[in-house]
Amino acid sequence: MTMVEINFDGIIGPSHNYAGLSLGNLASASHAGDLAYPRAAALQGLAKMRHNMALGLVQGFLLPLPRPNTAFLAAIGADGTEDRRLNAAAWSASSMWTANAATVSPAADTADGRCHLTAANLVTMPHRSQEWPDTVKQLRLAFADSAHFAVHDAVPPCFGDEGAANHMRMAASHDAPGLEIFVYGTSGGAFPARQHQEASRAVARLHRLDPARTLFVEQNPEAIAAGAFHNDVVAVANERVLFTHEQAFADPAGTYAAIRDRLPEAEFVVVPAAEVSLADAIQSYLFNAQLLTLPSGEMALVVPSEAIEHSRVRPYLDRMLAGNGPIRTVLPVDVRQSMANGGGPACLRLRVVADPATVDPRFLLDEAKASRIEEIIQREWPESIAPEQVGSALLAERVIAARLLLLDALDLSELA
C-alpha cells in the first residue's frame, strides 16, 4: 500500500463567467461583468495539472457539475428571467474550486483506518450551496472502495462548511498520523464568515479523529475583513511545514504553540506584515499556493504568476529562497481566468492522501487522458462568455453538450 498525496483538480466548466457572486471575495467583485474565457480557463487548469504531473506527482481530477442548474431555479420557483444574480448562480462554474468540495481526513488520522471525506455544504453563497449533492455523487464514484474510503453527506445547512479551504493537515510525512487543524471564522465583520466552528467540529466527529490530534483555530477577523474569505488565502500547510501570514489566525502565538505541542517537528515559515501586507497577500494569492513534497523529498511552492509579478511578494520570495528554509523552489503557474474569480492554484485542487490503486482510475490523469480532455475543451468549450449571454438558450445547449461529450470521453456518462 503506497500512500501518497493525490491532488484532484476541478476541470473548469464550459459556463465559466464573471458574475460577481461572492461577497467578501475581492477578485470576484472587481471582475464582475468582465468578458470570461471558458476555453482558456479550462486549458490553464489542465496545464497546471500537467505541470504537477511532470514533477512526478500523482494527479486526479473532478468533473464540472451540470450547468445551468435548472433544478436549482425550479426549487426557488424561478425560470431565470426574474433575477440576474439567481440566474447567474444557476450557471456558475464554481465547482472548479475543489478545495471547497469536501474536507478530507486520511486513513492514518481516523479511528477506523479509512480515509473520510465530507462534502462541504457551502451554504453561505447561494451559487455554491447547490454544489454538494452533485459533488457527493462524484466523490462516491471516485472513492467507491468502502474498505478504504467513507464519503459523508454535507453537514446540515445551519452550520456553514467550506471544506478543505478551511482545514490544514500537518504530519511528519503524508502517510504518518497527522494533526488536523480546522480554521473557523466568527461573524460580525463587513464580510460573512463562511466556516462555522460547529461545522468543523461535526466534520471532525464524522471522521472519527483523535481529539488529541485535532485543533480548532479561529481565523483572524481582520484577515476576513481584508478579503481572506477562506483560510487558504492566508496559510498553507504541507507535512511538517506551515507557511502562513503572521495575521492569518486570531491568536498566532497560541496556534503555533498548540501545533508544536502536538507535532514537535513542525516548522513555521511566517511572513511578516511589514514585508507582505494582508492586502498584498490577498492581491497576489501568495498563500493560495500548492505546497508540495517532490519525489526528491524537497518542498516546492506552486504559486500563481501574479505572486512572482508582485513588487513586494517577489522580493520576499527571493529572500525566502536565499534563506535556506524548508521551501526550496517556487514554481509559477498561469491560472489567471480562475484568479479573476478569487481562485488560485490551491483553490483548484482537493488533496487526498491515499493509495492510487484504491481510487477509481477514471478520475486519475495520465498524458493520454490529458490530451483527450484538451481536445474536447479546444473543440467544445465556448471561447468567451459575456455577462449578457448568461441565460441564453443557445449557449445553454452548447454548455450542456460540451460537458456531456467530456463525460463520454472519460467513460463517466453515469454522472450525466
Ligand code: SUG
Ligand atoms: O467561493 N469564487 C469562489 C472562489 C473559491 C476559492 N476557493 C478557495 N479559496 N479555496 C468563492 O468565492 C466567484 C463566482 C462569481 O463571482 O461568479 C466564486 O464563487
